[in-house]
Amino acid sequence: MSYNIPDHLKGLNDSEVTASRKQYGYNQIDAVHKSSALELLLNILKEPMLILLFAISVIYLIIGDYGEALFMFLAIVAVSAISFYQDNRSKKALEALEKLNEPLSKVIRNAQVVEIPTNEIVVGDLCITEEGKMINADGRIIHSNDFSVNEASLTGESLSVFKSSESEDRNIYSGTLTVSGLAVFEVEKIGKATRLGKIGISISEIKEEASPLQLQIRRFVKAMAIIGIVIFGMVCVFSYYHTGNLTDSLLNGLTLAMSVLPEEIPVAFTTFMALGAWKLMRDGIIVKRSSIVETLGSTTVICTDKTGTITENTMQLKHLYDYRSDKVFDENDFGDAALSTLIDYAMWSSEPVPFDPMEKTLHKVYEQTQSGDERKRFQMIHEYPLDGKPPMMTHLFENAENQRIIAAKGAPEAILNVSVLSENEKTKIRNIIKALGQQGFRILGVAQSHFEGDNFPAKQQDFRFDFLGLTVFYDPPKKGIQEVFRHIYDAGIKVKVITGDNTDTTKSIAAQAGITHTAEAVEGKDIMAYSEEELLQAAEEKVLFTRMFPDAKLAVVNALKKKGEVVAMLGDGVNDGPALKAAHIGVAMGNKGTEIAKAAAALVITNDDLGKLITGIASGRRIYANIKKSVQYIISIHIPIILTVSLPLFLGWVFPQIFTPVHVIFLELVMGPTCSIVYENEPMEKNTMLQKPRKMTDTFLNWKELGISIVQGLAITAGVLSAYQYTVQNGGNEEQTRAMVFTTLIFANILLSLVNRSFYYSMLESFKNRNSLFAAVIGITLILLFAILYIEPLAGFFRLTGLNGAELGTALSIASLSVLWFEVYKWVKRMKKV
Template identity: 75%
Template sequence: MAYNIPEHLKGLNQDELTRSRKRFGYNQMDATHKSSWLEMLVDILKEPMLILLFAISIIYILVGDYGEASFMLVAIVLVSAISFYQDNRSKKALEELEKLNEPLSTVIRNGQVLKIPTHEVAIGDLCLTEEGKIINADGKIVHSNDFSVNESSLTGESLSVFKNAESEDNQVYSGTITVSGLAVFEVEKIGKDTRIGKIGESISTIKAEASPLQLQITSFVRTMAIAGIIVFLLVCSFNYYQSRDLLASLLNGLTLAMSILPEEIPVAFTTFMALGSWKLMQQGIIIKRSSIVETLGSTTVICSDKTGTITENTMQLKHLYDYQNDKTYDSNTFNTPTLHNLLSYAMWSSEPIPFDPMEKTLHQVYQQTQTKDLRKAYTLFHEYPLEGKPPMMTHLFENEAKERIIAAKGAPEAILQVSNLNELEKKKVRAIIAELGKQGYRILGVAKSSFQGNDFPKKQQDFNFDFLGLVVFYDPPKAGINAVFQQIYDAGIKVKVITGDNVDTTRSIATQAGIRHTDKSIEGKDIIRYSDSDIEQVAEDHVLFTRMFPEAKLAVVNALKRKGEVVAMLGDGVNDGPALKAAHIGVAMGNKGTEIAKAAASLVLTNDDLSKLITGIAAGRRIYSNIKKAIQYIISIHIPIILTVSLPLFLGWVFPQIFTPVHVIFLELVMGPTCSIVYENEPMEKNTMKAAPRRMSDTFLNWKELAISVVQGIIITIGVLFAYQITVQTGSSEEKTRAMVFTTLIFANILLSLVNRSFYYSIFETLKNKNRLLTGVIIVTLIILFAILFFKPFSTFFAVSSLDISELGIALGIASVSVLWFEIYKLIKRKRT
């Protein structure tokens, strides 16, 4: 956008900028602490699993088993490396998101207007702010044009304040919002020295609330950890009672505790959310906090603005209705002299430096059609900003000869209400408005007034206005928007259109865009009069909400939330801020959205493409589904490990300690990457976007899902213990028995990771879905397994003997029966649905 900036405003040059930066630093609060790699490593070493490994290593050293102790130390390095890799990957993804979420500031440097990251604003910089922007430093106004600012974040006063370079108070402050016009200010204070910086803590110190899924997972892991402590104490006591060997009892207890602890789950959750956000960022969807990914998949209602979201926001001037000669003109005849008055007053009622697409168009058409351009001859000296229900705005200009222009424009109903037309004349104009509205046009009324003296009315509605006519814009629906809404409906998501436009225009555009049930509509002024329960009913029943203002938008969003809906609110303007903040998912437009909208939103679509929201919802559903698969896999595979470690001991079988910590930690090293790396990379199942959204109140595993995982785990346990018994029955040694049990469990683990890729589609169907990480993990696991079985140093260390082809076949057969029965369950499930 080109700015009409006075030539004398040059700003800092490079040398001045360097000196300023060296003396005063960067425009940021005390930098939030970022963990170094050493701190990350220390945090990892505090994890319960690592503490258990350290304890087991110490016991092995005490009993003189240095080989086992060395393996435990190697395991500590491996577990730490995997955790470090995961944490670092998540941290880098979140840092990338943080960079993208930083707002840009507009500055003048060396006479050039530049956009820079806000933290680079320096003392002495000339900053430029305009309507809808957040001011990012404290400073003194040096140039302004129709500038007003909302300072409620500092003063609590909600009304905007007009300021200029000559005002008694010509200061602007960081954190305040530009309501209208434009200002250039010289930066005097930055970072923690600003007024808002001294008031309290930076917003970055506010802790983000844990999401429902986070709370559920934390509770589950805590429960399992408590269970692990109780079982540890029981096993230690039982073993010590039998053997009177304290170190051996501790070792057995720690082995079992290690098998119970599901430390993979929180790691998996963090990884899924951070990498999910990072992948969405690469597709032009900026997530402000990673936990919002979880909520995206639960979206049940999308509340969309019309202009710029459903439509192109191009605002072509299609028609002019001149009241004086009662005639409607199309764009080919705008040069007609009789239209000059209407066109010029429409332009004068716009901002001198236009921000809104309609006002930009009016300025362009004025320039193209007027024989004499008077814009430089007149100065805006008084203004009534856009307000009222429905809204209107009035501008007062004056030239050196003290000749005045008083121009107003706004919603046609607002302009008709304040004009001097009688009721019959108003009725005639309303009929024209209705006819144009049905064709999807955006219509504004234009009026003029005259006033002597400077004792202006407090309200613009108190001027005596002459009605001039209508300016008629067409903002066509975006290409391909019908397909987008079809996808939304297919996903079981409802659509509401919430706009400031009138009902006829909104209905026409909504119908063209493929939005359903557009017959019922309601206006903001009616909504605000209803009780909360009535608004809930209206919000549920209606699709079109027209002539909406901030309070009405907020009321609808809150009503939908009370009804249990998960609400995604799309908006780009200052007026959308409260509703964006209140919605579960506030979605701002990246190109045409104001900074207020972006600051209030939790998600930004960088190219203003509504289809990207569908991509985000699909990603949310995929990630949530994959988290569940990962957790169900963890539960299912932990059960046979726990029972294989404990049952031989409690039942007094011939080889009570069939698994030692060495075997358990190897299984943990296989399971960790499988659940958090492999399942995170799992593609979305087909028809995921044809299903209804899940309820936010649902737990990550309901009783049925938990029961399925437990049953899977128990049947695998039966298979593993069956392998134990048939090997013992043939008179095999402890090493051979351990090899059979260990191999059967590894095979079962591999098959389970394949089967649990879907709880609906068959394994043959899911094998078509490419996941190279899964293939890689399976190959590496099998290589290590065969190395343990057939490479003498490894088999000696793991206390196993080699298996022949028939024994490997038996292990694979038992594992297959133990796992693949689930395919029959899935087949029955598919046939039922």
């Protein structure tokens, strides 16, 4: 973007920047504490599973079983390594997100406008702030146009304050937001020296609220932990009562406690969310909070702004309507002498340093069509900022010869209301506006006025204006936008267009973009006049909301939330801020979005491509589905471990201690990576984006889903205990029985992980979803199993013996029967749907 910066504003040169940084340092408040590798490791060592492993290791040391104690210590290292890998991967993903969220600032250096990371601002820099941007240092205004700032973050005052280089208070502060206009300010304080730094406000200190899914998982894990404590106590007492051996009783109790504790679930959740956010970041979607990934998949309504979101925000000047000649000129005729005054005043009514796309275009057309550039000869002496409903703005300029220009532009209706025109003339112009609006054009009215003296009216509407004509812009829909909305509708998601533009233009653009049910629209002023019941009905039924202002946008978003919708709000302007913050998912545009919009949003699309939102929703649905698969797998495989450890003991079977802590920890080491790393990598099932969104209020496992997992677990238990009894009945000793039970459970675990890749499609269909990690984990598990069975020191350590081919076949057959019955259940489910 080019700026018409006044010639005297040169900024610092490179040597002055270096000297200033040496004296004052970098523009940052104390960095937020980040966990070191050692701290991550210490946090892992506080996990309940590792505390249990430590306790078991100590007991083995006390009784002199050093081999078992060494294995437990090795298990502690292995479990810690897996947890550390996952935690560190999550930490790096979140740090990468944080780095992308770091804002850039515009400064003037060496007489050039450049963008730099905000922490590189130095004292003495000339910073440029414009509408929608956050101010990132304390300073003093030296140049401004129509500049107002919201200082609520420091003062609590929500109303914006107008400031300029001539105002009594021309100081601006870090952490405040530019509401309108533009200002160039000289930096006086940075980092900890700013008012914000002294107060010690840090956004990063705000604690993130737990999501519904997090709360549900926490409750589930707590419940299982309580059950584990109760069972631990029962087993210890029962075992001690029958054997009188305290050490063995404690080991039995701790073994069972290990089998009950589902510590993989919170680890899996954290991994899924952090890596999900990281993968979205690679796709150009910056997620402010990793838990928002979960909410994305539940989106039921997308509320989108029009300009810059559906459209390109290029604002090409297509036509000019000149009132005096009563003629519409197209872009090839802008050099016509009849348009000179209209183009002149359209430019003068814009900001001297334009930041709005339409104003940039008007300045450009002025340069291309006017014989002499008068901008340097005239100085702005007074301005009326954009206000009114509909809005308009007025600028007053004067040169050294006291010649004066008073130019106004704004919504056509606002300009017509203040112009000296008969009703017939106004009606004629309104018809022209309507005809142009129906073609999707964006229209502004332009007027001029004359005023003697310096006692200007309090309100710009009190001037006597002469109507000059209309500027007609075209902001075309983005390429491929129809395909984007088709995908949104296919996913069962509703679309609402909430824009400040007029009804005719919005209807035309919405139709071109492929948005349906656009026959009726409701305006912002009507929204604010509705009763609560009427508002709820309008929010649900209407698709187009036009002439909207911040309060009206917020009212619609809140009404949709009251109706139980999960709302994603897309916007890029200052006016979108409140609605973005109120929505379940505020989505800001990265390129053309204002800092206010980005600060309020939970998610930023870096390249302004609305199609990326579909990617985000698909990712949210995939992650949620995979978390459920992971949790159901954990529940199903824990049940046979718990019952295989406890039932032989409680029922007084011949080999009561069929599993010791060694066997349980081996199974835990197999299950950990499967449930978190492998399932996280699982691709999205086909037709996922053709389903309706799930309800946010749904629990992560309903009773039916929990019931299926329990039945799967009980079926595997029946198979494993059948292998136990089969071996005993055929004269097998304890080592042989343990080998059969252990092998059957490992085979069942592998088959369960494959079967649970989908709870609808067959296991063979799921193989089409390529996931190389499944092959890797299954391969490693089988290698370790055969090593334990057939390498003598390992077999002796695990207290089992090798199996012959027939026994292996029996174990595989039992495991297959106990798991693959679920494929029949899925087939019946598919047949019913057909």
